[in-house]
Amino acid sequence: MTDILLIALAMSLLYISIANRLYTYLNILVFQGFILFGVTYLTLTKISTINLMLIMLETIVFKALAVPWFINHIIKRNGITREAEPYLPNFVSLIIVTFITVSTIILSSSIKDPNLDKTFFVVALSTIFTGLYLIVTRKKIITHVIGYIIIENGVFVLSLAVGNEMPMLVNLGIMLDIFASVLILGVFFNRIGDLLKDPDIDHLRNLKD
Amino acid sequence: MIGIFLAGAFAISLGLFFNRNKLVNYALLFVFSALLVVFSIYEYNHINVIELEFFKPDSIGVLLLFALTIVSIPVIIHGERYIETHNVDETPKSRAVFFGAMVALISACAIVLISGHIAVTWIFIEITTLSASALIYHHRNLRALEGVWKYVFICAISITFVYIGILFISLSLKDAGIDDMSFDSLYANADKLNPFWLKLAFLFIFTGFTAKIGLVPMYTAGIDAKDKAPAPAGALLSSILMNAGFVTIYRIYAVLSHTSLQHWANTVMIIAALLSIFVATVYMTRIKNIKRMFAYSSIEHMGLVILGLSAGGIGVYAAILHIFLHTLIKPTLFLQFNQVYWVYRSKSIYDVGNYFKYNKVGAILMLLAFISATAMPPSGLFISEFLIFQSLFEAHFIVILLVVLLLLTMIIWGFGKNIFKLLFTPPLTIDETKIPHISGWESLSQYALLGLSVYLAYNPPVVFVTLIQDAVKLVQ
Numbered sequence: 144m145t146d147i148l149l150i151a152l153a154m155s156l157l158y159i160s161i162a163n164r165l166y167t168y169l170n171i172l173v174f175q176g177f178i179l180f181g182v183t184y185l186t187l188t189k190i191s192t193i194n195l196m197l198i199m200l201e202t203i204v205f206k207a208l209a210v211p212w213f214i215n216h217i218i219k220r221n222g223i224t225r226e227a228e229p230y231l232p233n234f235v236s237l238i239i240v241t242f243i244t245v246s247t248i249i250l251s252s253s254i255k256d257p258n259l260d261k262t263f264f265v266v267a268l269s270t271i272f273t274g275l276y277l278i279v280t281r282k283k284i285i286t287h288v289i290g291y292i293i294i295e296n297g298v299f300v301l302s303l304a305v306g307n308e309m310p311m312l313v314n315l316g317i318m319l320d321i322f323a324s325v326l327i328l329g330v331f332f333n334r335i336g337d338l339l340k341d342p343d344i345d346h347l348r349n350l351k352d
Numbered sequence: 353m354i355g356i357f358l359a360g361a362f363a364i365s366l367g368l369f370f371n372r373n374k375l376v377n378y379a380l381l382f383v384f385s386a387l388l389v390v391f392s393i394y395e396y397n398h399i400n401v402i403e404l405e406f407f408k409p410d411s412i413g414v415l416l417l418f419a420l421t422i423v424s425i426p427v428i429i430h431g432e433r434y435i436e437t438h439n440v441d442e443t444p445k446s447r448a449v450f451f452g453a454m455v456a457l458i459s460a461c462a463i464v465l466i467s468g469h470i471a472v473t474w475i476f477i478e479i480t481t482l483s484a485s486a487l488i489y490h491h492r493n494l495r496a497l498e499g500v501w502k503y504v505f506i507c508a509i510s511i512t513f514v515y516i517g518i519l520f521i522s523l524s525l526k527d528a529g530i531d532d533m534s535f536d537s538l539y540a541n542a543d544k545l546n547p548f549w550l551k552l553a554f555l556f557i558f559t560g561f562t563a564k565i566g567l568v569p570m571y572t573a574g575i576d577a578k579d580k581a582p583a584p585a586g587a588l589l590s591s592i593l594m595n596a597g598f599v600t601i602y603r604i605y606a607v608l609s610h611t612s613l614q615h616w617a618n619t620v621m622i623i624a625a626l627l628s629i630f631v632a633t634v635y636m637t638r639i640k641n642i643k644r645m646f647a648y649s650s651i652e653h654m655g656l657v658i659l660g661l662s663a664g665g666i667g668v669y670a671a672i673l674h675i676f677l678h679t680l681i682k683p684t685l686f687l688q689f690n691q692v693y694w695v696y697r698s699k700s701i702y703d704v705g706n707y708f709k710y711n712k713v714g715a716i717l718m719l720l721a722f723i724s725a726t727a728m729p730p731s732g733l734f735i736s737e738f739l740i741f742q743s744l745f746e747a748h749f750i751v752i753l754l755v756v757l758l759l760l761t762m763i764i765w766g767f768g769k770n771i772f773k774l775l776f777t778p779p780l781t782i783d784e785t786k787i788p789h790i791s792g793w794e795s796l797s798q799y800a801l802l803g804l805s806v807y808l809a810y811n812p813p814v815v816f817v818t819l820i821q822d823a824v825k826l827v828q
Binding site for chain 1: 471474475478481482485494495497498499501502504505508509511512515516518519522523526527531533546548549576579580
């Protein structure tokens with residue numbers, strides 16, 4: 144069951160690579176949040192109940208509901224156009240994300256470590272790299288933020304792979320989530336909206352040598 | 353004591369944040385400075401004693417903690433001068449945010465220096481990002497916003513990288529059958545760790561911390577940050593924050609140096625260091641913004657430090673000496689830049705000139721600071737750079753040595769060209785009636801810092817040498 148959920152997460156990456164509208168991105172974030180909720184429940188069987196509840200609460204409230212809702216709010220408030228505006232055609236994106244996934248599978252098959260659950264490793268790495276890819280190839284600042292949140296989802300999957308032995312690390316990951324999201328979204332994106340009516344990365348290109 | 357320091361720093365930071373009264377502000381900053389001094393002396397007397405389970409002041413931590421204390425006090429004083437005298441649009445609120453964030457940044461860096469656990473280090477590095485971003489955004493305009501946005505975004509990604517590295521370390525621990533992630537346990541069990549995961553962990557942690565220490569690939573955010581932050585904050589960003597990054601890289605490298613991966617790690621670090629020096633050279637030979645030039649000079653010095661560290665032998669000693677002296681010298685340049693800005697109201701090299709005419713004491717200091725920062729004798733950095741070159745020679749990295757020497761010559765040329773333009777060439781247009789009188793006392797602390805760097809390099813006290821030698825033992 145865990146494997147099915149993780150593969151669904153990997154498939155959502157392919158879908159996001161060809162998504163055109165910002166709302167599709169948000170729906171995928173919600174979808175990934177629910178998947179992570181399920182994976183957490185199925186994987187972390189050996190940690191204390193309170194800690195498990197805390198982690199699951201974070202995935203469902205924070206990842207699946209609060210952050211997408213807040214991004215939605217920002218999009219509406221700042222009147223951001225609905226197009227994602229990629230630099231590359233969707234077809235190329237699809238190929239590249241597929242390539243990322245395939246190469247992480249090849250990479251993981253070269254690892255001979257019995258302690259490692261390879262599905263987790265493959266899905267986590269391909270999510271992280273897809274997030275980086277999205278940041279590099281999308282024009283709007285808001286899509287950069289979405290790319291960053293996808294990276295965090297990938298990191299969360301990776302932390303679940305060691306979660307039973309070291310629940311502290313999963314908690315740290317949650318801290319990272321909340322810290323970065325609050326810092327990036329809450330404080331600064333609101334400010335960017337105040338100062339810039341059309342938050343496009345092109346407006347933030349003045350600092351150079 | 354760490355508990356007291358943490359609680360005290362937190363209380364003072366909050367107090368500064370909510371207080372609007374000037375005298376209370378002074379008092380709180382004075383208390384904080386005193387707390388810093390007491391804290392560093394206490395940690396020196398309790399070296400290698402574990403406190404509160406996660407904190408262990410080792411030699412390198414204590415050494416850089418002293419540097420932090422020495423630098424922080426003049427920076428706080430100049431911060432007050434910055435807010436008070438020459439900035440008309442400062443409000444009690446902006447002062448409160450500025451000093452609250454500054455105290456948080458200094459304390460977080462101090463805790464990183466003496467933390468003995470990688471997860472604790474990571475948490476406090478997050479706090480440095482948070483407080484640094486408040487400092488960078490001090491002027492609340494579009495440019496500052498751009499700087500802070502880039503800084504926050506890149507630091508968020510870098511911190512995620514470090515987190516991934518920590519996860520990989522935990523995977524490598526599984527083989528050894530331990531679950532204690534303190535640095536002590538990592539040193540002790542270094543040879544039992546799974547080398548594959550350790551390699552990946554080092555790559556990710558090193559890449560992540562390059563954002564803090566200022567190396568290729570993630571140095572970019574730091575440059576914009578130091579450019580847009582007020583100069584006293586820039587002084588902190590280019591000294592103690594870089595040290596915080598260095599200490600963590602040093603400790604992780606120390607773990608690898610006990611394994612067969614040391615050679616591989618050296619290669620990775622040499623590549624990053626060489627690229628950093630190269631990037632610094634490229635920008636410094638054509639740069640027109642004085643503050644950014646200082647920021648790139650820091651990149652160059654960090655490249656040299658990492659080069660010394662990876663050359664091994666005497667290079668490790670030289671690297672630690674170099675970073676200590678750099679901590680004293682670079683804030684001098686940034687603090688002095690404030691006075692330059694008061695005279696010309698511009699950062700561009702095209703608008704400045706003839707500084708000797710307008711501010712003699714400051715101009716002499718600028719000249720001395722330039723000599724110090726480019727490591728010409730009698731600069732303290734000359735000793736450490738010389739030792740780094742010696743270690744490169746002894747490690748048979750002749751080609752690397754030649755390349756670095758060539759690049760450094762170009763850096764001195766670029767740096768010197770701009771500084772001499774600032775000092776001697778008359779500016780094109782300047783309204784001399786608007787230039788404020790700048791008291792020589794404003795430069796006193798900078799002279800003291802430069803003097804200290806020369807003294808420590810040419811006549812090092814026994815305590816200082818012993819601390820560095822102890823710190824070197826971590827690696828070899």
